[in-house]
Amino acid sequence: MGNVILIHGGVGSKGRVKENLDCILGKCKSDNPLESVVKSVVLLEDDPRFNAGTGSVIRIDGSIEMDAAVAIPGDFGAVINIKEVRNPVLVARDVMEKTPHIAIAGEGAVKFARRMGFENYNPETERTRENFIKMKEALLNAEEGDDRYAIMRKLIKEGIVEEPHDTVGAVARINGKFAAAVSTGGASPMMSGRVGDVPLIGAGIYCGEKGAVVATGIGEEIAKRLLCYRIYSRIGETKLSKILEEEIAYFNGKTAGAIAVSADEVASTSNGVMPTDQLEF
Ligand code: ASP
Numbered sequence: 001m002g003n004v005i006l007i008h009g010g011v012g013s014k015g016r017v018k019e020n021l022d023c024i025l026g027k028c029k030s031d032n033p034l035e036s037v038v039k040s041v042v043l044l045e046d047d048p049r050f051n052a053g054t055g056s057v058i059r060i061d062g063s064i065e066m067d068a069a070v071a072i073p074g075d076f077g078a079v080i081n082i083k084e085v086r087n088p089v090l091v092a093r094d095v096m097e098k099t100p101h102i103a104i105a106g107e108g109a110v111k112f113a114r115r116m117g118f119e120n121y122n123p124e125t126e127r128t129r130e131n132f133i134k135m136k137e138a139l140l141n142a143e144e145g146d147d148r149y150a151i152m153r154k155l156i157k158e159g160i161v162e163e164p165h166d167t168v169g170a171v172a173r174i175n176g177k178f179a180a181a182v183s184t185g186g187a188s189p190m191m192s193g194r195v196g197d198v199p200l201i202g203a204g205i206y207c208g209e210k211g212a213v214v215a216t217g218i219g220e221e222i223a224k225r226l227l228c229y230r231i232y233s234r235i236g237e238t239k240l241s242k243i244l245e246e247e248i249a250y251f252n253g254k255t256a257g258a259i260a261v262s263a264d265e266v267a268s269t270s271n272g273v274m275p276t277d278q279l280e281f
Contacts, residue, residue, distance in 0.1 A: 001264045002280055003174045005029075007040045008268065009050055009275040010166030010184075011216045011257035025279035028170075033179035033212075034072055034093070037170040041068070041089040041181040044168035048125045051166040053087055056123045056185025058132035059192050060139070060152065064123050067198040068092040068183035069103075071207035078199035080105035085113045086121040089183045092199075103199055123185075135189050148218075152189045167198065169205075169214035173261045180205050180212035187218050197222035202229030210235045210262060216274065217256035225250065227258060235262045244269035 005028055028039040045053025045068075056064050068088035069078035077096025080103055082088050091113045095104050104112050114120075142153035167184035182205045184198045196219025197204030204215045206228035213228040222228075227247060234243045240262050248256055248269045257270025268276045 001173070003029075003172075004261060004266050004278060004280045005036050005040060005170060005172040005174075006259050006261060006266055006268065006276065006278040007044065007168070007170045008214070008216060008257065008259050009044065009168055011255055011270040011272045011274040025277055029279070029281055031174060033172040033174040033177050034070065034181075036172045036174060037179045037181035037212075038070060038089055038093055040170035040172075041168055041183050042087050044170075045087050045089060045183050048127065049166070050168050051185040052168045052183035053089075054123045055125050055128055057188045058124065058128050058135075059186065059188075059190055059194070060135075061192045062132070063192050064128075064185060065192065065194075066123070066183065066185050067196060068181075069199045069201075069205045070096055070179070070181045071201070071205050071212070072179045073177075073208050076102045076201050076205075076207075078103040078201075079109045079113075080195055080199045081193060082106075082109040082113065084110060084120050084122065085118045086123070087118075089181055091116065091118060092181075092183075102201065105195075106193075128185075131188070139189055148187075148189060155191075167216045169216060169259065171207075171212040171214055171259055171261045173212070173263070173266075176263070178207050178209075178212040178261065180207040180214050182214045184216075184219075187220075196220070197227070202226050204228060206232045208232055211240075211260060213258060213260040215256065215258045216270070217251070217272075218254055221251060221254045222256060227256070231258060231260055235260075239267075240265035241267040241269065243267075
């Protein structure tokens with residue numbers, strides 16, 4: 001099979017970004033799968049309608065902390081809760097290529113980014129500020145129950161949390177080689193310091209000799225299931241689309257989606273609207 005790049009704009013994004021995905025892929029063709037997935041994610045991070053880079057969701061305490069990761073067979077790099085950079089995915093790539101580490105978090109990630117020449121950048125937009133205000137209202141009005149808002153509301157009441165999904169991802173197979181990249185502002189509502197699935201190898205991203213997989217949805221659920229490694233480890237067992245359907249069915253309505261490429265297949269599945277696009281060349 002030929003070369004392919006597959007991108008998603010986050011499960012639960014109501015498809016509002018589909019038209020934008022279409023014009024991204026043409027710019028991401030290259031001979032190098034890592035180059036292609038990183039370029040795709042950079043363009044998606046720069047689009048303020050996505051919850052990654054510019055437009056990242058604001059947390060309960062008013063801060064913006066972003067996660068991003070890149071993976072190729074045998075190597076991985078991530079930034080966790082990084083602040084004030086324009087393209088977290090580029091910093092994640094530098095972690096993989098220029099340090100002996102697989103992940104750098106928080107202040108250390110910001111310091112590393114500055115040393116690598118990434119300038120101070122505020123990813124907040126008018127939309128994320130408005131959503132922040134709505135999120136705070138929803139929290140204040142949440143009824144008792146076990147959904148995210150109700151649990152956060154309870155934590156707020158108990159004084160554990162102070163008062164107050166459109167991740168992006170790409171996988172590619174180019175000249176028989178694979179790569180994956182993913183970036184997010186997180187799953188609202190969330191505390192400062194919360195870490196989701198995106199920077200956890202095998203949870204929100206995995207890439208090996210058999211293929212590449214990235215996920216989107218409620219990071220806690222995805223990580224507990226080690227979703228991407230689980231999908232990856234099943235490649236070859238049956239059709240890729242069937243594997244994805246079975247794995248997403250497990251979430252039983254808790255928001256989740258995934259995209260994947262193998263040596264001869266491409267597949268995407270989600271239990272909510274998830275805009276995707278793919279380019280074969
Ligand atoms: N998986 C991301 C997280 O929980 C959010 C998303 O995919 O929209 O951080």
